Each structure stands twice: as structure tokens, then as C-alpha cells.
Amino acid sequence: MEAISNLWLGFSVATSGLNILYCLVGVTMGMIVGVMPGLGPVAGTAILVPVTFGMDATSAIIMLAGIYYGSQYGGTITSVLINTPGESASVITCIDGYAMAKRGRAGTALGVAAIGSFVGGTAAIVGLTFIAPVLSKAALSFGPPEFFGVMLLGMTMLIGLMGKSLLKGIIAALFGFLLAMIGDDPVSGSIRYSFGVMELNSGLELVAVAMGLFGISEILLGVAEKATRSRPHEVKKLLPEKNEWKPTMGAIGRGTVIGFLIGLLPGANSVIASLMSYSVEKKMAKDPSRFGQGAIEGVAGPETANNACAGAANIPLFTLGIPSSPTIAILLGAFMMHGLAPGPKLFVENPEFVWGVIASLYIGNVLLLIMNLPLARLWGKVALVPFEILFPLVLTFCILGSYSVNNRMFDVWVMLFFGIVGYFMKKFDFPMAATLLPFVLGKPIESSFVQSLLMADGSLGIFFTRPISLGFMIAIALILAASIYSSWKQKRGTLAVDLE
Amino acid sequence: MYRNASLWAGAFFLVFSVIFFGTSLDYSYKSKLGSGIGPGFMPFWFSLLMVVSSVIYLGYALKKEKIDISAVVPDKAGLKNIGSLFLYMILFAAIVEHVGFIIANSLMLFLMFRGYFRWRRNLIISIGASVFLYWVFVILLSVPLPVNMFGW
Numbered sequence: 001m002e003a004i005s006n007l008w009l010g011f012s013v014a015t016s017g018l019n020i021l022y023c024l025v026g027v028t029m030g031m032i033v034g035v036m037p038g039l040g041p042v043a044g045t046a047i048l049v050p051v052t053f054g055m056d057a058t059s060a061i062i063m064l065a066g067i068y069y070g071s072q073y074g075g076t077i078t079s080v081l082i083n084t085p086g087e088s089a090s091v092i093t094c095i096d097g098y099a100m101a102k103r104g105r106a107g108t109a110l111g112v113a114a115i116g117s118f119v120g121g122t123a124a125i126v127g128l129t130f131i132a133p134v135l136s137k138a139a140l141s142f143g144p145p146e147f148f149g150v151m152l153l154g155m156t157m158l159i160g161l162m163g164k165s166l167l168k169g170i171i172a173a174l175f176g177f178l179l180a181m182i183g184d185d186p187v188s189g190s191i192r193y194s195f196g197v198m199e200l201n202s203g204l205e206l207v208a209v210a211m212g213l214f215g216i217s218e219i220l221l222g223v224a225e226k227a228t229r230s231r232p233h234e235v236k237k238l239l240p241e242k243n244e245w246k247p248t249m250g251a252i253g254r255g256t257v258i259g260f261l262i263g264l265l266p267g268a269n270s271v272i273a274s275l276m277s278y279s280v281e282k283k284m285a286k287d288p289s290r291f292g293q294g295a296i297e298g299v300a301g302p303e304t305a306n307n308a309c310a311g312a313a314n315i316p317l318f319t320l321g322i323p324s325s326p327t328i329a330i331l332l333g334a335f336m337m338h339g340l341a342p343g344p345k346l347f348v349e350n351p352e353f354v355w356g357v358i359a360s361l362y363i364g365n366v367l368l369l370i371m372n373l374p375l376a377r378l379w380g381k382v383a384l385v386p387f388e389i390l391f392p393l394v395l396t397f398c399i400l401g402s403y404s405v406n407n408r409m410f411d412v413w414v415m416l417f418f419g420i421v422g423y424f425m426k427k428f429d430f431p432m433a434a435t436l437l438p439f440v441l442g443k444p445i446e447s448s449f450v451q452s453l454l455m456a457d458g459s460l461g462i463f464f465t466r467p468i469s470l471g472f473m474i475a476i477a478l479i480l481a482a483s484i485y486s487s488w489k490q491k492r493g494t495l496a497v498d499l500e
Numbered sequence: 501m502y503r504n505a506s507l508w509a510g511a512f513f514l515v516f517s518v519i520f521f522g523t524s525l526d527y528s529y530k531s532k533l534g535s536g537i538g539p540g541f542m543p544f545w546f547s548l549l550m551v552v553s554s555v556i557y558l559g560y561a562l563k564k565e566k567i568d569i570s571a572v573v574p575d576k577a578g579l580k581n582i583g584s585l586f587l588y589m590i591l592f593a594a595i596v597e598h599v600g601f602i603i604a605n606s607l608m609l610f611l612m613f614r615g616y617f618r619w620r621r622n623l624i625i626s627i628g629a630s631v632f633l634y635w636v637f638v639i640l641l642s643v644p645l646p647v648n649m650f651g652w
Contacts, residue, residue: 050643051637051641051643053641053642053643054641054642054643167553167556167557167560168557170549170553171513171550171553171554171557174517174546174547174549174550174553175513175516175550177542177546178516178517178520178543178546178547178550181520181542181543181546185527185539187531187536187539188531188538188539190527190539192523192527192539192543193520193523193543195523219585220582220585223578223581223582223585224574224575224578224579224581224582225574225578386616388613388615388616389613389616391612392608392609392612392613393609393629395585395589395612396605396608396609396629396630396633399589399592400633400637400643400645403645403646404637404643404644404645407644409593409596409597409646412593413593416586416589424509424512424572427505427571427572428505428506428509428567428572430509446542449537449542450531450536450537450541453536453537454536458536458537
């Protein structure tokens with residue numbers, strides 16, 4: 001009952017003032033970001049962070065969160081119409097979605113994807129409404145060792161599950177950790193790794209690093225390879241045939257459960273959710289040979305799963321302050337820039353903010369369903385914007401975004417440097433998400449580690465004597481062992497997709 | 501051997517980690533207060549781990565992951581495109597704090613759109629987009645941008 005009354009409070013916040021407009025702007029931006037290959041949700045969210053500086057925290061996060069889940073919807077459209085995923089979670093949709101489009105069923109593929117996305121996304125928000133308050137109460141008993149454990153678990157999952165090589169994942173993560181060490185030490189306040197550059201005293205700017213790694217690198221890849229687009233297929237009938245409803249709804253149901261459970265895990269993300277859903281659908285199908293030829297479950301399941309995952313990923317963010325994907329990491333950064341510390345106390349100290357944002361997710365999902373079902377044709381046209389026009393504009397936005405965080409050109413140079421680094425990391429298959437998340441969590445991890453050791457008089461035993469912390473350590477050991485085993489047996493291919 | 505791009509990647513991470521490892525030795529490993537750890541603890545271990553991982557990767561690059569440099573570095577046309585892009589951005593960065601955002605950005609966009617639009621249309625689009633962005637960021641959202649003596 002408490003959750004219902006809180007949600008009521010949330011709706012009054014989300015519908016007051018300009019918040020609905022910010023939600024609409026956020027989800028529309030998310031759709032654009034998702035539809036346009038080359039502008040992923042990370043860069044899209046990062047670009048708009050400085051824009052929110054003049055807003056209050058609730059409106060800012062309502063808009064930025066809209067970009068994240070909006071992009072999950074938008075990414076589908078280009079996957080189906082031109083066989084180019086707008087963002088990574090829609091990679092798998094290309095297989096059967098594009099096959100359906102080639103058979104003249106692009107509209108149906110987009111229709112079931114929109115319905116699945118709505119069901120998955122809404123179910124995840126219902127979960128967020130009822131689970132997050134309980135989890136945040138439980139997390140109030142967490143001390144520094146538990147927070148250290150859960151953050152390390154998130155990092156381990158990310159490195160262990162993603163990317164084609166465990167070694168590359170480890171190097172990418174250590175790279176991120178060391179970049180996080182630049183600037184003031186969170187405990188003693190002493191300056192590290194500034195190399196005499198005054199601007200580095202406060203550390204590298206998250207928005208500049210993220211836009212460089214995820215935005216500029218894409219532009220460089222496009223410019224180097226002269227990106228071209230094929231003409232989209234025509235969008236006709238949006239709903240499936242009578243006999244297709246049953247398998248479609250089954251796939252949507254399974255996708256919801258898979259996506260939601262994966263979203264709860266810190267470190268896992270919607271790419272894993274959509275891959276896992278596809279694999280489950282293929283295994284459950286009476287005739288698996290249909291997959292790849294335009295199986296409707298191959299679109300409905302993964303698209304539902306990635307949206308359910310994106311919604312559920314808010315749970316570790318709101319309750320523990322742990323980002324589970326690079327985009328959520330940007331959201332975490334935005335929380336901090338607006339003076340909010342995500343974590344269990346957020347529900348107690350800022351209920352209007354938390355419930356306002358949660359209520360806006362419901363509203364945003366309805367807006368996205370409207371945008372996707374009747375307006376699917378229009379979005380297909382947006383995807384046709386030529387790269388020659390797109391990249392200078394994206395570049396301008398990136399420059400504006402990185403400059404306006406601290407009003408200095410230094411951050412623009414940092415962004416360009418990480419653009420080059422990101423370009424080569426992509427070329428060499430180093431997972432960039434494994435760099436960005438440790439970069440965001442580096443200092444919190446260090447703080448909680450230092451505080452834990454202070455509590456235990458310098459003994460590492462504290463991580464193994466407290467039950468919750470011990471549980472996290474066991475989980476970390478299991479994931480590492482499984483990852484090393486799969487690398488050794490060369491079985492990483494099953495989940496070997498970078499989350500960029 | 502120099503054509504094996506993986507070696508260059510490994511070398512980059514090795515040099516990066518060696519610099520960070522060497523510098524970490526300048527920071528105190530233990531806290532000056534009580535039994536805690538100092539600001540050098542985490543950098544020491546992370547950079548040391550990265551040195552070791554980079555060396556392992558270099559070994560891997562020598563034996564297994566041989567990627568020809570042509571697969572990583574863009575071809576001549578691609579390099580020219582990237583080179584021009586950086587040149588335009590450097591030009592933007594060099595002049596923006598003197599001439600202001602609208603002029604610097606219009607010039608950068610004009611140069612980037614060159615070859616796609618005819619010059620008159622290009623000029624209108626470049627200036628129009630810059631003025632629009634200035635209006636959105638500075639006027640509508642109060643986000644400060646570098647401006648000239650006239651305030652734009």
C-alpha cells in the first residue's frame with residue numbers, strides 16, 4: 001500500500017510543471033539516438049547532461065532517463081528496416097527482424113517489438129516500484145565492506161561476461177580504474193597523477209571521457225570508413241496474424257522475466273538480456289530452423305528483454321548507487337552533479353525525486369508506445385539522415401557538451417583524446433564499457449575499501465567474516481572461475497558481444 | 501613485426517601502466533593516521549596488475565593475435581578524412597575563445613559540410629545551425645558558451 005501512495009506522490013511530481021515535457025523531450029531524444037547509428041545512448045545521454053544544469057534534479061533525471069529507455073525502443077527500427085542496429089542491445093533483432101522486413105513484414109516486426117518493449121519496460125517499472133523500496137531498506141544495513149563487495153561484483157560480472165577476451169576485459173577495466181585515480185584522493189584529499197596540469201587536479205571529467213569513448217570514436221569510425229545506409233523497407237501492417245499472437249505473447253512473457261532478472265544484476269546489461277532471450281526462444285521453438293528466416297519470437301523476445309532489463313537496471317542504481325551499464329553510469333554521474341547520492345538513503349531523504357522519476361518511467365513508456373506504433377514509418381525516415389550531415393552536428397553537440405560541464409576547452413581536448421583511444425579500442429575489441437564503469441566506480445570502490453580496512457584495523461578478513469560481504473566474495477570467485485574456465489575452453493563466443 | 505598492430509596496442513597499455521606504476525611509488529602506501537592505507541595503495545596494485553596484464557597481452561600478441569596494421573589504421577582516404585576533421589576541430593578550438601561560438605562553429609560546420617552542400621546553401625545551414633544551437637544553449641537553457649566581445 002505504501003508503494004501505491006508513494007507512486008501517487010510520484011505521479012503528482014511527474015505531471016507537475018514542465019516535467020511531462022521533459023519526459024517527452026527525453027524519450028524523443030532517446031528515439032533519435034536509438035534510430036541513428038553512430039549516436040549511442042551513452043553519448044546521447046552525456047551530451048544532454050550539461051543541458052540539465054539549469055533544471056531541478058527531478059526534471060533533469062526524468063529527461064536523461066528518458067534517453068536511456070527511449071533508445072532501447074529506437075534501436076529496433078534501424079535493425080528491422082536497414083539491418084543496422086541503432087544501439088547494441090538491438091544487434092540480435094537484425095537477424096529475424098530484417099529477415100521479416102525482406103519478406104514484406106517490417107511493420108509486423110516493428111509492431112511486436114513495440115508491444116514487447118512496452119510490456120517488458122512497464123513490467124520492469126512495476127518491479128522497480130515494489131522491489132526497490134524493500135531492497136533499499138535492506139541496503140540501509142550495508143556498511144563499507146558490503147558496498148565494496150557489491151561494486152566489485154558488478155565489475156567482475158562486466159569483465160567476466162562481456163567481450164571476446166577475459167584478458168582484454170581486465171586490461172580495459174584496469175585502464176578505467178587508473179584513469180579514476182587521476183585527481184584528488186577520496187580519502188586523504190591528496191592530488192594524484194596530475195602531472196603538473198592544474199585541470200587534472202579535480203580528475204578527468206566523466207562526460208568528456210564518455211563522449212570521447214562512445215561518441216567521437218563512432219564519428220571517427222564513420223569518417224574513416226565512409227559510412228553509408230541502405231534504403232529502408234516499407235512499413236505496412238503493424239500487428240501480427242491471428243495465429244502468431246500466442247507464440248508472440250509467450251516470447252514477450254519469457255523476455256520480460258529474463259530481462260528483469262538480468263537487469264537486477266549489477267554489471268549485467270541489456271545486450272546479455274537480449275542475447276539470452278534469443279537463445280531461449282530458439283531452444284524452445286518446435287522448429288528452430290525458422291530462426292534467422294524471420295521468426296516472430298526472435299524479435300518479440302529479445303526486444304522485450306532489453307527493455308525489461310533497461311527498466312530493472314534502475315533498481316541497483318536507485319537502491320545501491322551501482323550502475324549496470326555505461327548509460328546508467330552517466331545517469332549516476334548526473335545524479336552526483338545535481339547533488340544527489342544514489343543509494344539506499346535516497347528513498348528516505350528524497351522521496352519526491354525518486355517517486356517522481358519512477359512515475360515518469362510509466363509515462364515515458366506510454367509515450368514511446370504511441371511514438372512507435374502509429375509513427376513507425378516516420379522514424380524509418382529519420383534513420384535516412386546521411387552521415388555527412390549527421391556527424392558534424394553530433395560533433396558540435398559533443399563539443400558543446402564537454403565544454404559546458406566546466407566551461408573550459410581542456411575537457412574538449414580530453415574528449416578528443418579519448419575519441420582516438422576509443423577508436424583503437426573498438427578496432428582491437430577491447431570492451432569500452434569495461435573501462436567506463438571502473439572509471440565511474442573507481443573512487444567509490446577505493447573509499448569503501450579504505451573505510452572497510454579502517455574498521456577492521458587493516459585486516460582483509462572483514463570481507464570474509466560479514467555474511468553479505470562473504471556472499472558477494474563467493475559470487476565474485478564463482479564468476480571469475482567460470483570466466484577463466486570458458487576462456488580456457490574457448491567457449492566465450494556465446495556471450496562474446498561487446499556492450500558498446 | 502612492426503606491422504602487427506596488437507603489439508602497438510599492448511605497448512600503449514604497457515607504457516601507460518609503467519608510467520602510472522612509477523608515479524604511484526611517489527604516493528604513501530600506508531595512511532599517516534592509524535592502520536589504514538594511503539593514497540598510493542590502490543594506484544600501486546592496479547598499475548602493477550596492469551603492467552603484468554599488458555606483458556601477458558604482448559606475449560599473446562606475438563604468438564596468437566596478429567592483426568595487420570592495415571586492419572586498424574584507416575586507408576589513405578580515411579586518414580585524410582580524419583586528418584581534416586581534426587584540423588577543423590583544432591581550428592575551432594584555437595579561435596573559439598576569441599571570435600565566439602557562432603563564428604567558430606559556423607566555420608567548422610562550413611568546412612565539414614564542404615563537398616556535400618553547394619557553398620551558398622552550406623553557408624546558410626552552417627550559420628543557421630550555429631545560431632540555433634547558441635539560442636538553445638545560451639538563451640533557452642542558460643548554458644554558458646565561449647563568446648566574443650559582442651556577447652555571441
